[in-house]
Amino acid sequence: MNDVLPGSVGLVRPQTFHSAAPLPLKSGAVLPEFTLVYETYGMLNADASNAVLVCHALSGNHHVAGYTDAADQEGTLGWWDNLVGPGKPLDTNKFFVVGVNNLGGCYGSSGPNTVNQKTGKLYGADFPVVTVEDWVNSQARLADHLGVQSWAAVVGGSLGGMQALQWTLSYPERLQHAVIVASAPKLTAQNIAFNEVARQAILTDPEFYGGHYYEQGVVPARGLKLARMLGHITYLSDDQMAEKFGRSLKDGALKYSYETDFQIESYLRYQGEKFSGYFDANTYLLTTKALDYFDPAESTGGNLDAALASAQADFLLVAFTTDWRFSPERSREIMTALVHNGRRVSYAEIDSVHGHDSFLMDDAQYHAVLRTYFEEVVL
Amino acid sequence: MNDVLPGSVGLVRPQTFHSAAPLPLKSGAVLPEFTLVYETYGMLNADASNAVLVCHALSGNHHVAGYTDAADQEGTLGWWDNLVGPGKPLDTNKFFVVGVNNLGGCYGSSGPNTVNQKTGKLYGADFPVVTVEDWVNSQARLADHLGVQSWAAVVGGSLGGMQALQWTLSYPERLQHAVIVASAPKLTAQNIAFNEVARQAILTDPEFYGGHYYEQGVVPARGLKLARMLGHITYLSDDQMAEKFGRSLKDGALKYSYETDFQIESYLRYQGEKFSGYFDANTYLLTTKALDYFDPAESTGGNLDAALASAQADFLLVAFTTDWRFSPERSREIMTALVHNGRRVSYAEIDSVHGHDSFLMDDAQYHAVLRTYFEEVVL
Numbered sequence: 001m002n003d004v005l006p007g008s009v010g011l012v013r014p015q016t017f018h019s020a021a022p023l024p025l026k027s028g029a030v031l032p033e034f035t036l037v038y039e040t041y042g043m044l045n046a047d048a049s050n051a052v053l054v055c056h057a058l059s060g061n062h063h064v065a066g067y068t069d070a071a072d073q074e075g076t077l078g079w080w081d082n083l084v085g086p087g088k089p090l091d092t093n094k095f096f097v098v099g100v101n102n103l104g105g106c107y108g109s110s111g112p113n114t115v116n117q118k119t120g121k122l123y124g125a126d127f128p129v130v131t132v133e134d135w136v137n138s139q140a141r142l143a144d145h146l147g148v149q150s151w152a153a154v155v156g157g158s159l160g161g162m163q164a165l166q167w168t169l170s171y172p173e174r175l176q177h178a179v180i181v182a183s184a185p186k187l188t189a190q191n192i193a194f195n196e197v198a199r200q201a202i203l204t205d206p207e208f209y210g211g212h213y214y215e216q217g218v219v220p221a222r223g224l225k226l227a228r229m230l231g232h233i234t235y236l237s238d239d240q241m242a243e244k245f246g247r248s249l250k251d252g253a254l255k256y257s258y259e260t261d262f263q264i265e266s267y268l269r270y271q272g273e274k275f276s277g278y279f280d281a282n283t284y285l286l287t288t289k290a291l292d293y294f295d296p297a298e299s300t301g302g303n304l305d306a307a308l309a310s311a312q313a314d315f316l317l318v319a320f321t322t323d324w325r326f327s328p329e330r331s332r333e334i335m336t337a338l339v340h341n342g343r344r345v346s347y348a349e350i351d352s353v354h355g356h357d358s359f360l361m362d363d364a365q366y367h368a369v370l371r372t373y374f375e376e377v378v379l
Numbered sequence: 380m381n382d383v384l385p386g387s388v389g390l391v392r393p394q395t396f397h398s399a400a401p402l403p404l405k406s407g408a409v410l411p412e413f414t415l416v417y418e419t420y421g422m423l424n425a426d427a428s429n430a431v432l433v434c435h436a437l438s439g440n441h442h443v444a445g446y447t448d449a450a451d452q453e454g455t456l457g458w459w460d461n462l463v464g465p466g467k468p469l470d471t472n473k474f475f476v477v478g479v480n481n482l483g484g485c486y487g488s489s490g491p492n493t494v495n496q497k498t499g500k501l502y503g504a505d506f507p508v509v510t511v512e513d514w515v516n517s518q519a520r521l522a523d524h525l526g527v528q529s530w531a532a533v534v535g536g537s538l539g540g541m542q543a544l545q546w547t548l549s550y551p552e553r554l555q556h557a558v559i560v561a562s563a564p565k566l567t568a569q570n571i572a573f574n575e576v577a578r579q580a581i582l583t584d585p586e587f588y589g590g591h592y593y594e595q596g597v598v599p600a601r602g603l604k605l606a607r608m609l610g611h612i613t614y615l616s617d618d619q620m621a622e623k624f625g626r627s628l629k630d631g632a633l634k635y636s637y638e639t640d641f642q643i644e645s646y647l648r649y650q651g652e653k654f655s656g657y658f659d660a661n662t663y664l665l666t667t668k669a670l671d672y673f674d675p676a677e678s679t680g681g682n683l684d685a686a687l688a689s690a691q692a693d694f695l696l697v698a699f700t701t702d703w704r705f706s707p708e709r710s711r712e713i714m715t716a717l718v719h720n721g722r723r724v725s726y727a728e729i730d731s732v733h734g735h736d737s738f739l740m741d742d743a744q745y746h747a748v749l750r751t752y753f754e755e756v757v758l
Contacts, residue, residue, distance in 0.1 A: 256406035
């Protein structure tokens with residue numbers, strides 16, 4: 001497929017892995033069976049030493065690179081296509097890259113909008129709350145299925161970075177490198193607060209129906225739109241918003257009404273509207289909870305050094321100066337704890353205007369750091 | 380009244396000013412007549428030189444100090460009671476202090492929840508969008524009514540500070556001092572973005588009914604609750620939230636559900652719930668628009684120096700280190716422009732953990748600055 005577009009993995013098709021064995025969850029619940037949808041790019045080498053797992057963030061999915069004709073995201077480029085492909089920083093000529101839609105997702109993996117085999121109906125709100133640890137356990141089953149005993153690297157930004165970190169704790173011997181971008185060792189009260197407002201927007205939408213809206217033939221679009229609008233504020237930096245929108249008016253004059261006066265309002269409404277048209281509200285709820293719950297140091301009384309003691313991987317941490325959702329300080333917390341544990345850690349703090357969203361951007365310095373790191377990975 | 384409680388102005392009763400003359404608004408609309416509800420503390424001196432106007436912020440009102448038996452806020456202490464009273468920093472033994480509920484408010488002044496004399500029905504969404512300039516014009520009528528030709532000072536925090544600044548531009552000869560706390564010369568794109576999410580929460584609430592919910596016997600409580608929860612995040616500092624709530628659990632264990640796991644969630648829900656029980660959604664919408672629209676430099680092509688050239692007052696500006704809604708940088712913008720215009724400006728940057736809400740707090744350093752400033756005001 002690699003010859004369709006220069007530097008692109010080209011047309012990709014999602015694949016399916018079904019695990020018939022039950023998956024015990026951190027909550028105590030058990031998922032009797034599950035399906036993961038994934039994509040792969042590049043070729044697994046003979047000793048299966050070149051596999052890289054890319055973990056997605058809040059609204060991401062398995063479609064990391066190339067383009068697809070899948071009905072739910074037709075024609076769209078993968079969300080990290082600028083990073084993953086032949087000759088790109090995460091070079092598919094060297095690596096076999098795997099993207100996976102997490103459990104609880106809304107892109108084909110077992111989740112609220114898939115059928116509960118027990119009842120024959122869509123799970124809806126009955127899909128169990130899953131955690132980063134649960135995701136990693138399910139991804140380990142996928143690794144088994146793919147014949148990958150040990151990942152060359154597990155990579156992710158934001159919530160994806162939390163999964164990469166969790167891999168080093170849950171399966172220390174099953175990865176060589178963890179690449180953690182724009183992430184944090186746990187959410188702050190403010191982070192949780194923003195998630196909670198987003199959740200309340202969805203939960204109090206009259207069309208939420210306790211999470212069983214599918215049966216009613218509606219979706220809680222208003223709530224999901226609000227959640228996404230709010231999310232966007234936290235993904236962008238204050239400076240970038242000022243630069244991109246400032247106080248520019250949408251239609252040249254103030255309207256003295258509740259129509260959109262300013263460009264920023266129009267932008268947020270558009271982003272919210274678009275998102276609420278394709279993303280699933282139950283998945284949004286569930287994923288924000290996974291974010292809130294992530295806290296490896298919970299079991300060590302808040303001691304992150306102790307929590308990360310079992311990690312064996314080498315680490316690359318990347319943070320962005322204008323990211324106020326997960327500021328560089330948060331990455332440095334992880335770095336410090338890893339250094340205290342004698343791990344090999346590279347850390348890059350990238351000067352970028354794009355706030356938290358920087359991890360998705362094609363920034364030259366950022367990509368150079370990733371390229372260099374991946375080039376030096378010995379298979 | 381001053382002898383009821385030491386340091387308190389005691390029991391206060393709201394008063395009413397009715398202006399029968401039409402008020403032309405910035406939007407081009409005209410308010411045919413209007414009423415303002417206000418309270419006063421202390422005594423106006425013989426030459427009416429000791430009057431201080433206190434302007435309120437987003438959710439404030441005329442009840443600045445003392446306690447009241449008014450039905451809509453029974454027993455509550457004024458929102459700036461720690462500042463205003465006999466012997467307090469804004470000393471009612473020296474000053475005659477006036478608190479006023481702004482036009483469009485929901486505490487008795489003409490606003491969406493009052494009767495439109497033209498129709499005999501509640502205004503609802505038909506109450507015109509008002510601006511900071513309009514508020515100041517209506518307050519000038521109140522000053523006339525009170526016999527106050529020139530305020531010793533106009534004082535306000537946040538949106539209240541914008542009114543104080545506007546007074547120096549609209550009526551440069553009618554105030555001696557402007558005290559502007561935790562404010563900004565205009566909102567940033569990010570500020571507007573937060574307001575817009577709050578507005579969308581209200582506007583898309585099915586019980587909003589285009590702003591005519593009174594007639595339906597309902598209120599858009601869900602939307603207003605979300606707006607307030609979001610607001611609270613921006614009023615507190617990240618550090619303060621971390622210190623006060625951190626990741627503390629509400630009931631000792633994670634619930635793996637959408638119930639409240641963390642204290643911060645419980646706090647926000649409570650604040651939102653409480654607020655939606657007493658505040659008016661139309662007023663919230665209208666007031667956030669007044670915030671968005673405030674921009675004295677709009678008429679001078681963004682040149683704040685030129686915009687503030689007509690000011691004649693002396694100024695005290697106060698900002699708080701952890702305020703990320705209106706950071707000290709924003710106060711310094713005002714200060715710089717005033718200094719360029721040769722105005723007398725005092726500026727204090729207070730080290731406080733309470734974020735934007737610091738302006739309401741009883742912080743020793745902050746209150747000492749205000750006390751000193753007001754003591755030096757020559758009547």
